[in-house]
Amino acid sequence: MIYTVTLNTAIDRIVHIDGILTRKHNNKTKSISLDIGGKATHVSIVLSSLNILNIATGFVGDLNKDILYTLLEEKNVIYDFVSQKNSAIRETLVLIDNSGKGSYMITEQGFEISNQSYNRLLEKFDNCVKENDIVVFAGGPPKGVDIQKYKELLLLIKRKQGRLVVDAADEYLKTAVEIKPYLIKPNELEFQELIGHQLQSISEYTMEIRKLLNYGIEYVVVSLGKNGSLVGHQNNIYKITPPKIREVNDTGCGDVFLGGIVAQLFANQHPEDIFRFATALSASKAELDKSSSFSLEKAEAFLNDVIIQKIEEVTI
Numbered sequence: 001m002i003y004t005v006t007l008n009t010a011i012d013r014i015v016h017i018d019g020i021l022t023r024k025h026n027n028k029t030k031s032i033s034l035d036i037g038g039k040a041t042h043v044s045i046v047l048s049s050l051n052i053l054n055i056a057t058g059f060v061g062d063l064n065k066d067i068l069y070t071l072l073e074e075k076n077v078i079y080d081f082v083s084q085k086n087s088a089i090r091e092t093l094v095l096i097d098n099s100g101k102g103s104y105m106i107t108e109q110g111f112e113i114s115n116q117s118y119n120r121l122l123e124k125f126d127n128c129v130k131e132n133d134i135v136v137f138a139g140g141p142p143k144g145v146d147i148q149k150y151k152e153l154l155l156l157i158k159r160k161q162g163r164l165v166v167d168a169a170d171e172y173l174k175t176a177v178e179i180k181p182y183l184i185k186p187n188e189l190e191f192q193e194l195i196g197h198q199l200q201s202i203s204e205y206t207m208e209i210r211k212l213l214n215y216g217i218e219y220v221v222v223s224l225g226k227n228g229s230l231v232g233h234q235n236n237i238y239k240i241t242p243p244k245i246r247e248v249n250d251t252g253c254g255d256v257f258l259g260g261i262v263a264q265l266f267a268n269q270h271p272e273d274i275f276r277f278a279t280a281l282s283a284s285k286a287e288l289d290k291s292s293s294f295s296l297e298k299a300e301a302f303l304n305d306v307i308i309q310k311i312e313e314v315t316i
Helices: 038-051 065-074 115-126 148-158 170-178 190-196 202-215 255-266 271-286 296-305
Strands: 002-006 010-017 031-036 056-063 081-082 092-097 104-107 133-140 163-168 219-223 227-232 236-241 307-310
Touching: 010 065, 031 038, 031 065, 038 056, 038 065, 038 133, 038 236, 038 255, 056 065, 056 115, 065 081, 081 115, 115 148, 115 296, 133 148, 148 163, 148 170, 163 170, 163 236, 170 190, 190 202, 190 219, 202 219, 202 227, 202 236, 227 271, 236 271, 255 271, 255 296, 271 296
Parallel strands: 002 056, 002 133, 010 092, 056 081, 133 163
Antiparallel strands: 010 031, 092 104, 219 227, 227 236, 236 307
16 A cells, blocks of 8 residues: 655645736736645645555645545545644645746645644554555644654654655654655755755765665655756666756646656566656646646656666766
């Protein structure tokens, strides 16, 4: 089984601007729509679209959970969240104009998780997670889940011998690395914060990725945004370059990328095939306006445009 865990769920309110967003100007909207916010919920959407059984879980607020549930049901996602009374899921405002330069995001903090809600999620994992299950933690936790509670959740998955996949930042990423998850997926800034200093070249990234591989992490994936990613697995490090696209909305690209990775891991694919597919899928998402939208048809067309190089072949 695959479980995706979003500790701080969100609902995206997507506002399309007529023209280019300009300060001190009456920016008029063309349309407004609602969509599923990140993080791990997007991974579930990818998996469900590929008919891979999974369960989306985490925390939701009782006051507006039906909005999120309806959106998830439209995507055929099975969910089993811990619902907290008198609380509301946060809303993220996504502004999209005609510039073709990506979106603006304005995000609420989210409600504070009670001890009772936290213990219910802990109990859920203890009862459900089995050996070799893939458990994806994506995004940071809200108030009420401090670093020790976060670590307790991850350690429980490790104790149950699940395969732990973590997409987090700051001290949460550092804490995850301490317990040697199966896969981590920081972006370049998060990776440099993890290392503790700036990295200027591919060779410097390679050295740090190898350290983490030797430490016991099976996959180290560093997202480089439009420039693709660096992937470390066993003795190999790859530079993945995505196809050229016209970017419409980059919100959720990293989550779709992770969803593609998890889908291919579950199917026991070769690393090059895993990251070729995940990169193509993420590129298809960037060409669409919805936060959780992507196109399997576009991804298929992009596959041959994804460039994969063994790191020793990359010019530094």
